[in-house]
Amino acid sequence: MAPSTDTPTYLAVAGVLARSLSSAKPGSRLPSENELARTYGLHRQTARAVLQELERRHLVRRVRGRGTFVASLIDYRVGPGAAPSFSETVRRTGAAPRSETESIRLRAAPAAVRAELELATGAQVYLISRRRFVDDELVGCGDTYLAADLVPDLPRRLHRSASLYEALTEGYDLEPVRAVYRAEVELASERVTRRLGLDAQPWTIATRGIAECARLRRPIEVTAGWLRADVFRLVVEFGGR
């Protein structure tokens, strides 16, 4: 029945499941390791290898204590001019995005940020840390650095605004415009791994950007973000119709 010559059984079974998975409902549950082993006559470790292979292909998500579930990737489209918005990206798929502010801290600017924002030594910045959710599941996090002297009393103002963008634009007349943007696929650092509530370092789409204010003609914002690569897929596009 299988066209296999001598492919390992765990790959053969993974292939069978992968094909049936393409028409499965995202979020639905797969058989457990023990069930799988029983129905295919394998040892549990082999059934495990099957599910791990599917996880490696980002076709399923495995949750300890609960089971294995059908995954679905969200395209994270990056192109010139269009700095992708997390909320927009998620909403387009029909899911519900949510951003949660972890903390707003006032601190001395790290050297790298100071250079990017053209600040004097000792200058202070606000560091805004956020967490990103899709359907109430934690899928990413991000940091934003803002020169403190440009946005006095930011925490309170931010409270009254729907978003940081709105606060900057309407509260301070500082509309930020993306100037430099960079994205890559990388393994999460230990710090990001912790923030995402995971114990093993996941692959992430890492983004870094600098935004300028047209009125002031200088950079005002440095951002860094990480999105789980088993939930999002990085797509780069230039040109097109």
Place this chain on the structure above:
Amino acid sequence: MAPSTDTPTYLAVAGVLARSLSSAKPGSRLPSENELARTYGLHRQTARAVLQELERRHLVRRVRGRGTFVASLIDYRVGPGAAPSFSETVRRTGAAPRSETESIRLRAAPAAVRAELELATGAQVYLISRRRFVDDELVGCGDTYLAADLVPDLPRRLHRSASLYEALTEGYDLEPVRAVYRAEVELASERVTRRLGLDAQPWTIATRGIAECARLRRPIEVTAGWLRADVFRLVVEFGGR
């Protein structure tokens, strides 16, 4: 000695090795699974998990029958205007790139290609398949489709040129200019896996592009390429100084 509370031993050992690996020479060999198991007092399967974890992080490459070797990633930089050249990218790292033509075939244009190149039904295209090497190791492959009527007698002409680009520019006065470009990280198809001489599907940086000819004012070339993601890393950049 380890700051671990109860991190799994395979992750702990992987951490130790990862740190020492950053200063190791790319290409040098790591201890074998058995050696590792002996020196750390583990079972071979656990030592195996250690090396597999390092492979997952793209820090090492494992070759059946030979051993485990220190890897090094090459940045594949993508930006507006600058369609990255495989040869340029590799040469910048000091390694030796090589491209090898697998085949040049004349065939009816597939529907998707026909649409992109604005060809009539039944029109013919040349399909040029290439393989990409770094220091004589197979790391990628690519396909190029060209409208056959624009490049009569292509196979012979290509023989006398250093590259396809040169043949198009000087042989036919058809300088191609990148119009649409797209890159993403994806699991290799079975076909690409075969062409890369692997048995398990690897992650790849997949690129797709359409090039136009300024003189003719129409698209003349469709390209698709795959580079192994355990050798290259996709980096997207806009703006900058």
Place this chain on the structure above:
DNA sequence: GCTGCCTGGTTGACTAGACAACCAGCACTG
């Protein structure tokens, strides 16, 4: 009501041992 405990089911980690597939090098043979 609701807090805390227990229980059955799930994935995670580890040890034990076996055989297969593959590679490089070497000696031997024709």
Place this chain on the structure above:
DNA sequence: CAGTGCTGGTTGTCTAGTCAACCAGGCAGC
């Protein structure tokens, strides 16, 4: 001299079984 076959070492696959960590839900007791 070319090719064959052997051999030791390597990673790949698989079975067998154990304990741990975690989750959801049910249930008893406060």
